[in-house]
Amino acid sequence: MYFAIETSLSRGEIEDLVILDSSGNLCPETSLMVCNMVHSFTGISLSPPSSPPSTPRSLSPEPMIVLSEKAKIRKLKMDPVFTRTLMSLLKESPAYRRHFTRDISPDSLYSAPASSSPSLSTSPDLLIKIKMIKPCVRHIYYHSSYMSNKTLWEYIELDDALHWLSTLGGAFSNLGEHSEDFARRAGDNAFKQLIVAQKFGDKTVIAKCWLFVAMSLMQQSQFYNSMRIVKKVFKFTKTEGMKNLAGTSKISTICRGIWARLTYEAKKHQSSEANIEVESKFSLPADCRERLTEVGAKKVSETSMHDVYIDQPGFMLVKKDHWLRYRNSSIELKYPDPNIDHATKSTIYREETCKQAIEEILTCKVPSSVDCLGENWIILVDFKTKREQWSLGKVGIVLDELEDGYTLGEIEMVVHHPSQVSKANEEINQLANKLGFTHQWKGKVNHCLRLQNPAALSSLPDMQKQKEA
Numbered sequence: 001m002y003f004a005i006e007t008s009l010s011r012g013e014i015e016d017l018v019i020l021d022s023s024g025n026l027c028p029e030t031s032l033m034v035c036n037m038v039h040s041f042t043g044i045s046l047s048p049p050s051s052p053p054s055t056p057r058s059l060s061p062e063p064m065i066v067l068s069e070k071a072k073i074r075k076l077k078m079d080p081v082f083t084r085t086l087m088s089l090l091k092e093s094p095a096y097r098r099h100f101t102r103d104i105s106p107d108s109l110y111s112a113p114a115s116s117s118p119s120l121s122t123s124p125d126l127l128i129k130i131k132m133i134k135p136c137v138r139h140i141y142y143h144s145s146y147m148s149n150k151t152l153w154e155y156i157e158l159d160d161a162l163h164w165l166s167t168l169g170g171a172f173s174n175l176g177e178h179s180e181d182f183a184r185r186a187g188d189n190a191f192k193q194l195i196v197a198q199k200f201g202d203k204t205v206i207a208k209c210w211l212f213v214a215m216s217l218m219q220q221s222q223f224y225n226s227m228r229i230v231k232k233v234f235k236f237t238k239t240e241g242m243k244n245l246a247g248t249s250k251i252s253t254i255c256r257g258i259w260a261r262l263t264y265e266a267k268k269h270q271s272s273e274a275n276i277e278v279e280s281k282f283s284l285p286a287d288c289r290e291r292l293t294e295v296g297a298k299k300v301s302e303t304s305m306h307d308v309y310i311d312q313p314g315f316m317l318v319k320k321d322h323w324l325r326y327r328n329s330s331i332e333l334k335y336p337d338p339n340i341d342h343a344t345k346s347t348i349y350r351e352e353t354c355k356q357a358i359e360e361i362l363t364c365k366v367p368s369s370v371d372c373l374g375e376n377w378i379i380l381v382d383f384k385t386k387r388e389q390w391s392l393g394k395v396g397i398v399l400d401e402l403e404d405g406y407t408l409g410e411i412e413m414v415v416h417h418p419s420q421v422s423k424a425n426e427e428i429n430q431l432a433n434k435l436g437f438t439h440q441w442k443g444k445v446n447h448c449l450r451l452q453n454p455a456a457l458s459s460l461p462d463m464q465k466q467k468e469a
Contacts, residue, residue, distance in 0.1 A: 002126075003104065003125070004017065005087070005130065006128065006129050007087060008130070020090070024100065026090075026091065026097065072126050073129065075129045079133065081135060083130055159200075162200070169212055187216030189212075190216055194209035203242055207237065210233050214229040217229070221265075221269055234256075266356070276348065276415050277351050278421055279410050280411050280432060281410055298390065298392075301388075301389045302389070304386055305384065306327070306383075306384050308382045309380040310379055311456070321336050323445070324362070331358065332351060332352070333358045335352070336349060351414075382452070385400050386401045395411060395412070398410045398412070402444060406444070408443060408447075
């Protein structure tokens with residue numbers, strides 16, 4: 001059984017011809033003799049040529065494939081676009097040809113299921129004549145075209161902006177190694193890249209932008225925030241929608257590289273320029289807020305804090321005047337600077353918030369949270385505080401009230417070098433005298449130790465005991 005599909009123009013000229021066998025195989029066009037005058041054909045035999053071998057007619061033609069006498073002829077009228085699509089599929093797609101020969105029967109162009117169709121081996125041949133008519137006019141949907149065009153150009157512009165910002169960010173980041181101003185500009189540029197990347201919706205680009213922000217924070221010595229970002233990005237690479245993407249492994253490698261640099265810079269910074277907190281404690285008069293307003297101080301915030309101080313058995317940290325606490329679940333260590341004299345009206349401590357740096361200072365592992373202390377750690381005191389934060393230039397003023405009604409005021413400044421401590425003390429004392437505040441040695445921790453852990457008081461350093469007395 002054979003299938004012949006013939007297309008013609010409106011004037012009758014044959015434009016294209018495709019012949020298929022019952023298996024859907026494409027037959028060469030030269031293997032079938034097509035006669036436009038006869039609609040059914042019979043087998044023919046060709047005799048050997050009588051002309052001399054030197055002439056073209058001496059070439060023996062291949063056996064011809066002809067349609068059977070019972071061949072069915074079907075005439076259709078179709079749009080030229082659909083017609084050329086059909087012919088192209090029949091010529092180029094073996095899978096489409098197989099489906100075509102299976103589903104098209106000589107009795108109907110839309111046959112019944114294959115189980116009820118007659119056997120192809122016994123079915124008559126089929127000739128489909130398709131006459132192409134004048135094509136239909138298809139109107140362009142201009143609104144859809146406008147939307148598509150607008151979206152396309154948005155992506156083009158966003159891609160261009162992302163490339164420019166990436167180049168500019170690289171320059172700022174390089175200069176940021178030697179200038180904190182350029183480091184901040186690199187961070188601002190990274191946030192702009194992040195906005196563009198979020199419009200794209202590309203997860204790998206978004207992750208890279210966050211790492212650019214982490215690099216900027218590291219250059220500004222904001223190691224804790226930088227480490228938090230790197231941790232979150234690395235954790236993000238392990239999520240279901242991210243771990244199988246092509247660029248994820250590269251981002252994981254970048255995270256490890258930045259983390260190695262972060263730990264080095266944090267250790268280097270901690271040994272040379274760790275923050276030094278200089279503070280003095282005061283009893284609070286009833287009109288303390290009015291006094292602060294009169295000198296120009298402004299209330300910045302009002303928060304609640306939950307402090308849990310921990311120590312090792314035997315109060316090993318208290319004896320060394322080291323105070324390890326979790327404030328609202330964030331770890332912090334306050335410890336004395338050996339180069340600074342504490343025998344003043346102020347308490348002067350270095351502060352460290354990086355867990356790895358804290359472990360290096362204490363030369364031991366510290367718990368990740370209060371909920372998993374283990375056998376080597378105990379809770380020293382646990383209390384909650386309502387705090388008002390006031391600001392006056394570089395000086396911070398805090399007004400604290402514990403749950404039992406105990407109140408305390410602190411005036412504090414943060415410096416980065418021991419040489420700046422003396423000047424900080426002078427500024428704190430000048431402000432205290434201006435406000436009429438009275439110095440008070442006992443702080444919140446001392447107050448809570450007397451109530452919750454009196455045994456720890458005997459372990460306080462001698463200097464602290466003298467102040468308590």
